[in-house]
Amino acid sequence: MKRILQLVAAGWMLACIATHAGVARAQLTIEITGGGGSQIPIAVLQMAGESRLPQSITEIVEADLNRSGRFRTLYAGGVNPAPTEPAQVNFAEWRNRSADAMLIGSVQPLPDGRFEVRFRLLDVPKQTQLGGFAYTLNASQIRVTAHRIADFIYEKLTGERGVFSTKVAYVVKQDGRFELRVADADGQGAQVALASREPIISPAWAPDGTRIAYVSFEAKKPVVYVHSLTTSRRQPVANFKGSNSAPAWSPDGKQLAVVLSREGGSQIFLMNADGSNTRRITQSTAVDTEPSFSPDGQSLYFTSDRGGSPQIYRMPSSGGEPTRITFNGSYNVSPRPSPDGKTLAYVAREGGRFQVTVMDLASKQTQVVTDTQRDESPSFAPNGRLILYATELGGRGVLAAVSADGRVKQRLTIQAADVREPAWGPYLAQ
Amino acid sequence: MKKQITLAMALSVALLFGCSSDPIAEDGKPAVEDRTPQPVPPPGTQGTPPAQPRVVPPPGPSRGVPLDPLKDPSNVLSKRSIFYEYDSDVIKEEYRPMLQAHAKYLSANRTARMLIQGNTDERGSREYNLALGQRRAEAARRMLVLLGAPEDRIEAVSLGEEKPRASGSSEADYAQNRRSDLLYGGEF
Numbered sequence: 001m002k003r004i005l006q007l008v009a010a011g012w013m014l015a016c017i018a019t020h021a022g023v024a025r026a027q028l029t030i031e032i033t034g035g036g037g038s039q040i041p042i043a044v045l046q047m048a049g050e051s052r053l054p055q056s057i058t059e060i061v062e063a064d065l066n067r068s069g070r071f072r073t074l075y076a077g078g079v080n081p082a083p084t085e086p087a088q089v090n091f092a093e094w095r096n097r098s099a100d101a102m103l104i105g106s107v108q109p110l111p112d113g114r115f116e117v118r119f120r121l122l123d124v125p126k127q128t129q130l131g132g133f134a135y136t137l138n139a140s141q142i143r144v145t146a147h148r149i150a151d152f153i154y155e156k157l158t159g160e161r162g163v164f165s166t167k168v169a170y171v172v173k174q175d176g177r178f179e180l181r182v183a184d185a186d187g188q189g190a191q192v193a194l195a196s197r198e199p200i201i202s203p204a205w206a207p208d209g210t211r212i213a214y215v216s217f218e219a220k221k222p223v224v225y226v227h228s229l230t231t232s233r234r235q236p237v238a239n240f241k242g243s244n245s246a247p248a249w250s251p252d253g254k255q256l257a258v259v260l261s262r263e264g265g266s267q268i269f270l271m272n273a274d275g276s277n278t279r280r281i282t283q284s285t286a287v288d289t290e291p292s293f294s295p296d297g298q299s300l301y302f303t304s305d306r307g308g309s310p311q312i313y314r315m316p317s318s319g320g321e322p323t324r325i326t327f328n329g330s331y332n333v334s335p336r337p338s339p340d341g342k343t344l345a346y347v348a349r350e351g352g353r354f355q356v357t358v359m360d361l362a363s364k365q366t367q368v369v370t371d372t373q374r375d376e377s378p379s380f381a382p383n384g385r386l387i388l389y390a391t392e393l394g395g396r397g398v399l400a401a402v403s404a405d406g407r408v409k410q411r412l413t414i415q416a417a418d419v420r421e422p423a424w425g426p427y428l429a430q
Numbered sequence: 431m432k433k434q435i436t437l438a439m440a441l442s443v444a445l446l447f448g449c450s451s452d453p454i455a456e457d458g459k460p461a462v463e464d465r466t467p468q469p470v471p472p473p474g475t476q477g478t479p480p481a482q483p484r485v486v487p488p489p490g491p492s493r494g495v496p497l498d499p500l501k502d503p504s505n506v507l508s509k510r511s512i513f514y515e516y517d518s519d520v521i522k523e524e525y526r527p528m529l530q531a532h533a534k535y536l537s538a539n540r541t542a543r544m545l546i547q548g549n550t551d552e553r554g555s556r557e558y559n560l561a562l563g564q565r566r567a568e569a570a571r572r573m574l575v576l577l578g579a580p581e582d583r584i585e586a587v588s589l590g591e592e593k594p595r596a597s598g599s600s601e602a603d604y605a606q607n608r609r610s611d612l613l614y615g616g617e618f
Contacts (some may be wrong), residue, residue, distance in 0.1 A: 199592035201556050220545070220618045221587035222560060243564050243588045246557045259561070261586070264568065266561035287561040303558055310558055333555040347555060354554065376555060421556070 026415050028170075028187030028399070030067060034409030039072040040157050041098050043124075047105035048082040053115060054139050060146035061103065061153070064164040064186065068154060068385075069408030074099055082106075086120065091127045099124045101157055103149075114138045117145060121153055130156050143188065163381045167425035168388065169193070169203045169212055170399060174417035180214060182229065182425075185381075187412060193227055194234075203423045204247045206273070212423070213237070213247035213256060224258055226273065237275030248291045248300075249273075250317070257281075257291035257300060257317075268302060270317075281319040293317060294337050301325070301335035301344065312346055326359070328366065334377060337361075338384045343404065345378040345387050356389050358404060369406035379424045380404075388412075390420045499535070500614055506531045512570055514608040516551075519565045521573055529570070532612060533577035536584070543583045545613045546570050551604035552591045563588030570610045 044062045065071040074097050083089045084106040094102055105119030120132035131152065137145050144165070151162030163185055172179045178200045183190035194200060198217040205212055210230050215222045222245045224238035238244035242261035249256060253273065260269050263280065266287045271278040282288040286306035293300055300317045303310050309330040315322035326332035331349035338345065341361075348357040348366075353373040359366045374392040381388065381401075386408070388401045393411070397418035401410040413419065499505045509528045512521055521529075536542050548567030550559040567586035575581050596603035 199589075201560075201590075201592065217589065217592060220547070221585075222589075241585055243560060245560050259557070261564045261568070261588070266564050287558065287565065289561045290555065290557045303555070310555075331554070333558050349554070 026174075026417060027190055028183055028412050028414055028419070030187050030410055030412045032067060032069060032408070032410050034407065035069055035072075037407055039070060041072045041074055041100050042153070042157070043074045043076040043094055043097060043099040043102040045076045045079060045082055045102060045104050047107050047117070047119065048084050049107040049109075050082075050105075052107055052109055053142060055142045057107070057117060057142055057146045057149070058103070058105075060143060060186075061150045064147060064150035064162075065153065067186065067410065068162075068164075069403060069410075070154070070158055076102075084118070086122055086127070086129050089122065089127075091124055094124045101130070101153075103153065110136070119149055121156055143184065147184070147186075160385060161383045161427070163383050163386070163424075163427075166382060166427060167209070169205065169423045169425065170419055171200050171203065171421040172414060172417050172419055173199075173397070174414075180212070180227075182212070185424075193229065193232075201421055202246055203421055204249055205423055205425045206249050207251055207253045207426055209426045209428045211273075213249065215245045215247070224256075226256075226275075235275070237271065237273070238278075240278075246289055246291060248293055250293050251295055251297040257293065259289045259291070268300070281317075282315070282322075290334055292335050292337060295339055295341045301337060303333045303335065312344070325361075332357075336378050336380060338380050338404070339382055340384055343384070345380065345404075347375050347378065356387060356402065358387075367406065369402050369404070370400065371409075372400060377421055377423075379422050381424050382427050386410075386424075388422045388424050390422055507535055510612040512566075512610045512612075513605065514566060514610075516604070516608065517562075518608075519562070519569045521569055526573075529573050530577050533574045533579035536574070536579040541615075543615045544574075544579075544585070545618045546584065546586045547593075547611045547613065548586070548588045549593065549595075549607055549609045549611070550591050551607045552594065552599070553604070554591075556590055556592070560588045560590035560592075563590045566608075566610045570612070 042065060044058050046058050050056060050058060062073045066073055083104050089104065102122050102124055103119060104122065105117060108116045110116055114136055116134060116136050118132065118134040121130045123130050135145050147164040150164040154162035166185045167182055168185055169180065169182045172181055178196045178198065179192050180194040180200050180203060181190045181192055193212065196216060196218050201215045203212050203214040211226055211228050213224060213226045215224055222243045223236050224244045224247050225234045226237050227234035237256065238258045238260060240260055240262040244258060244260055246259040247256050256271050256273055258269055258271060259266050265285060266289050267280055268282040268288050268291045269278050269280050284304065284306045286304055288302055288304045290303040291300045298317060299314050301312060301314050304313050307324065311324060311332050312326040312335045313322040313324050329348055329350055332346055334347045336345045344359045344361055346357055347354050354375050355368045355373065356370045356375045356378045357366050357368050372391040376390045378387050378389040384404060386401045386403055388399060391398060391400050397420045399412035399419050399422045402408065499507045502508055506528050512525050536544060546567040548563035550562050567588055571584050571586040574584060594607040596606035
């Protein structure tokens, strides 16, 4: 009898694991739904010897470049053997294919089981080499290397820093459970930072990318935690009487702005990143919430209904008189300044639609940049080029990304789940 | 051994249904209907009534326990929710008798503590809705204190739009979710 029970227990556990493992691995898929204005035509050739790698590196490079909306990748096949040096390239052929640039390279296996990958980026019209690198890597580093190559190409050809090596955090709701996940910017390799039966909202990356602050409802009320991605340990930093929410990191990573109701209402407080030295910096009887530091750390943007309707204000981050920023419409919330401090992304309600809007802070000109209608939580990529946000499509929560000028559009979805609360991570030290 | 594995697999498959969220419903009806009046069997026994009328008088019910006023449906204290208009934290007059009863209960029971959870419908920013829910919870708390409840034993928090009671997007669903809930210690 005991043997039967043991077998039953084992069978049941295996079945449960099998049922849930597939679900946990359901990943973020990204599709481009709108292209940018002028795209750079580039041919990414398969590298000589690339088939020796367990995974294609140039496929990942091509996917990265396509996803940015700044490139049009051309058909790069029909060339045998693959050129590894500029001297071997038939530039006329690639001019005919309308390429402005091309990537060539080689892969050599090393005696210790690792690989050496060399690549060169070429200017096709000028028939010159723009740059090249060699990497030594093992099979588990293929994705990271591909993203670095894509970053190099992006920066060389657009003059902007690439974000292919960054991470994104987001919350998945499925079967009544919630998970805070961290994935590569292309949606691959998602890790679960927190799994809970209660909601998780407002993830916020520390500027050094090693910690994430978030709000969890596991205590049946909102509490702010700081979670270390390197140790997987976390600490409640705001767990006062009443509600604790809306964490925002100062650019030097030393302080957090939070919203507390411990003195009544919802007001903005500053604290050290470990939760000590809490002090109040807004003084109103209204709702003051959604603090967001300017990139120079000198100002805080926030949402307040002190004027009768929720609008965006800016105040000195040490406290002081706020200045109103938004004046159109009766509902402007969720302010996020761009990494260069010149633009503000936020959500405006107009005619029942909630849409991500950008404002040029110098001219105060505004532009709605999405064609979705239930937008929330805008988050800038660290190069300021793309805005990641949450919205609703087909009755479920999805993420979307749009370029700051509204032209490039992407949709990020997970099968059979709601995705929400995205936060784009910072550049990571290499 | 083979029989054991087959039995084990059969049991595993049966238990596998325990992995999913819907348990298999049990039908408690007896196969044959017996029309002879029978005493209600005490809780915990099988439901099958005996074929003959009993000659021994049936045992009496368990010792009476007073109904918990907080959970008794005929007691106003079991009413725990206040509903609101869109974008409003105004508590309508109809809730006054209920709040009066709760204030009285909290004053009379020195160990009783309350958590008020404010909620909103799903439209708009999550953090702004968290703050609106907080406003609703605090308005309820203020009224309870005005009606005599002790301030230090009531905590007001917000769940914003995160724990809706109604999951749809109709106006009726939204109205269900614009709500403050009053919870007593042991319920949270």
